[in-house]
Amino acid sequence: METTSSTGQTIPINGMEMYYETHGEGEPLVLLHGGGGIGANWGLIFKELPKGYRLIVPDLRGHGRSTNPSLGFSFRQTALDVFAMLDLLGIERCKAIGMSLGAKTLLHMATQQPSRIEAMVLVSAAPYFPKQAREIMGKFSSENRSEAEWQQMRQWHKQGDDQIRALWGMGNDFKDNYTDMNFTPPYLATINAHTLIVHGDRDPLYPVNLAIEIYEAIPRSYLWIIPNGGHGPIFGDMSELFVKTSLAFLRGEWASG
16 A cells, blocks of 8 residues: 555644545545554555555544644544544544554544444554553653664654654553543443454563453454464564455454354
8 A cells, every 4th residue: 555645634623733644445444553653554554455445544643744732642532533534524434443552542432432433453452551561651761762763753753853752751651541541341342343353462562361351342343363463463474464354354254243
């Protein structure tokens, strides 16, 4: 999938400027990137445009070309941002794929307005932050980053080093928050969307039992555990299989459970 700036637009929503790109034609498929990443990262997964879909690929609040004047971040607010974008595009109902931060945003979307998410794929999601994730988040800092990491972030995030510091600080802030990501099984059970949960069995942030918790709680869900997979186990050699599997699921080719 080629992501070019010619398809990109910036729109004012919820006190911020959100950048998004669209690609292809067909039913809407929203792609939500991971924390510290940008929408264009999906080009590493989707090497070609999937037929029959109009991809809608935003940079989430404070990432890439999207601003965040408030400097605050919550998954709940990010879900509202994505809904506002869809409203401006005239899209009432969609399918979606989310990776990590994007997957947690989808959990909020699918519980805030269940009728609007027809089907979704959650990659490296979590219903809450476990102790091991909080310990890792507590070490997030711009002070211990290599020059290579700075260079990569500067390529992705276009608003200067303060934006990058804020993104690395965002993870550190998560460690003390117990309300934004706090999905109980009864709350997850309100999700109507057909859901595919994709998780690596070696995820250092979110142990595989969290994926099982989500699977057991969401009524129409499927679980794909990737052996020897870490956090975000869909890149590299796994990308082709992920695309084939997730698109078959989203097309409704799997038997209903």
